[in-house]
Amino acid sequence: MKYLDEYRDRKQAEACARMIAAVTTRPWSIMEICGGQTHAIVRYGIDELLPEKLTLLHGPGCPVCVTPVGILDRAFRIARRPGVVFTSFGDMLRVPGSSDDLLHVRAEGGDVRVVYSPLDAVAIAEREPDREVVFFAVGFETTAPANAMAVQLAAQKKLRNFSLLVAQVRVPPALEAILAEPGCRVQAFLAAGHVCTVMGTGEYQPLVDRHHVPVVVTGFEPLDLLQGVAMALRQLEDGRSEVEIQYARVVRPEGNPAARRAIEDVFEVTDRTWRGLGPIPHSGLGLNARYAAFDAEQRFPDAAPEALEDPACQAGLVLQGRLRPQECPAFGGRCTPEHPLGAPMVSSEGACAAYWLYRRRRAAQVA
Amino acid sequence: MCLAVPGKILSISGEETTRTGLVSFGGANKQASLAFVPEAKVGDYVLVHAGFAISVVDAEEAALTLEYFRQIGELSELEESK
Numbered sequence: 497m498k499y500l501d502e503y504r505d506r507k508q509a510e511a512c513a514r515m516i517a518a519v520t521t522r523p524w525s526i527m528e529i530c531g532g533q534t535h536a537i538v539r540y541g542i543d544e545l546l547p548e549k550l551t552l553l554h555g556p557g558c559p560v561c562v563t564p565v566g567i568l569d570r571a572f573r574i575a576r577r578p579g580v581v582f583t584s585f586g587d588m589l590r591v592p593g594s595s596d597d598l599l600h601v602r603a604e605g606g607d608v609r610v611v612y613s614p615l616d617a618v619a620i621a622e623r624e625p626d627r628e629v630v631f632f633a634v635g636f637e638t639t640a641p642a643n644a645m646a647v648q649l650a651a652q653k654k655l656r657n658f659s660l661l662v663a664q665v666r667v668p669p670a671l672e673a674i675l676a677e678p679g680c681r682v683q684a685f686l687a688a689g690h691v692c693t694v695m696g697t698g699e700y701q702p703l704v705d706r707h708h709v710p711v712v713v714t715g716f717e718p719l720d721l722l723q724g725v726a727m728a729l730r731q732l733e734d735g736r737s738e739v740e741i742q743y744a745r746v747v748r749p750e751g752n753p754a755a756r757r758a759i760e761d762v763f764e765v766t767d768r769t770w771r772g773l774g775p776i777p778h779s780g781l782g783l784n785a786r787y788a789a790f791d792a793e794q795r796f797p798d799a800a801p802e803a804l805e806d807p808a809c810q811a812g813l814v815l816q817g818r819l820r821p822q823e824c825p826a827f828g829g830r831c832t833p834e835h836p837l838g839a840p841m842v843s844s845e846g847a848c849a850a851y852w853l854y855r856r857r858r859a860a861q862v863a
Numbered sequence: 864m865c866l867a868v869p870g871k872i873l874s875i876s877g878e879e880t881t882r883t884g885l886v887s888f889g890g891a892n893k894q895a896s897l898a899f900v901p902e903a904k905v906g907d908y909v910l911v912h913a914g915f916a917i918s919v920v921d922a923e924e925a926a927l928t929l930e931y932f933r934q935i936g937e938l939s940e941l942e943e944s945k
Binding site: 497498499500502503505507508511512514515530531532557558559560585587612613614615616634635636638639641642645648649652688690691693694719720723742744745746747748752754755758843844845 | 864865866867868869871880888889896898899900901908910912913914915917918920921922924925927928929931932933935936938939
């Protein structure tokens with residue numbers, strides 16, 4: 497496919513990796529933020545092409561992984577209510593809460609439906625006016641405009657049976673939290689290309705100014721990732737720290753103005769708890785007062801106690817790049833995609849799932 | 864979750880918030896909202912996420928990235944032939 501295949505050339509990737517090795521004088525650690533980038537790196541073996549001195553740390557950019565157990569349990573309770581149609585992107589269905597997942601809820605009779613776009617959920621609400629249609633609004637800034645537009649559309653159509661269960665998160669505050677952690681090893685970031693397609697680069701300048709850490713907005717194909725690494729490396733070796741854009745074919749410094757306006761119209765910045773990382777100030781989005789009528793938490797109030805995480809799950813350390821998935825004692829034993837302890841093992845953007853999919857067989861062969 | 868795929872706009876219908884494109888992804892066609900890319904025209908490639916185009920692919924910038932790798936490839940062949 498155009499704009500994908502030509503960025504996967506093996507020979508060019510190897511030549512770039514040799515160039516990177518030739519200019520690396522010291523050990524450096526670079527964190528890729530997005531779980532989609534982590535999967536591409538592990539799948540194509542990009543980390544193995546790079547010189548030993550260069551370490552890629554996997555970041556927290558997996559919205560499925562950081563959705564807190566409390567919100568998941570709440571989603572399950574809402575989805576079990578008679579008269580509710582609970583809609584979600586497919587990647588949320590197998591994510592474990594404290595004792596359940598959406599697939600189980602569906603097997604027990606809950607009306608859980610997978611949608612491709614939040615607009616599909618709005619269409620269901622229009623078609624089935626006697627049902628309460630709830631959309632599970634999980635995601636980073638990339639997904640926020642689509643969810644905002646769904647709410648705007650529902651408001652225009654005066655739909656009273658549509659609501660969002662919001663677990664929307666923002667990247668920059670999470671990077672601040674990672675950098676503030678004692679012993680943080682991150683020296684540069686590859687920022688998430690699609691988050692910045694929407695938001696632009698303005699939010700990252702204060703972070704660069706405060707922490708003197710290079711930020712390179714990077715795409716998702718092998719050549720994109722290698723060029724992103726090369727740009728971050730050049731900054732590190734030169735002693736510079738700037739915001740640069742590798743993924744310039746879709747990312748503009750100002751982002752997407754129409755998409756940002758939709759976010760600003762519907763959402764407001766809130767504090768949010770990240771699964772595995774804990775509470776992070778200003779790291780979430782919630783519906784603002786004007787659209788409060790579309791808030792599923794208000795429509796289906798309940799006061800269940802906050803659920804606890806399985807203590808054997810080390811997802812928090814994995815999400816901060818402090819533990820490699822295969823270093824976790826539960827990896828491949830107590831925790832597998834069939835019986836996950838935490839979300840990174842089942843998410844298509846989870847680091848544990850990436851190592852399970854692409855590195856497990858090889859590890860077995862070596863052993 | 865942040866997965867977004869580039870596809871070519873084959874046709875456009877509707878206006879403003881309901882502006883929609885029929886987008887071809889390597890031959891598989893799907894409708895996508897063009898509400899966030901008012902500048903998009905038929906024949907443009909757009910990056911689509913969750914049913915919404917969020918950016919028009921800039922062909923010149925796309926070519927520049929490939930040019931960077933072409934040059935690295937040439938340099939590397941020169942080195943090898945030394």
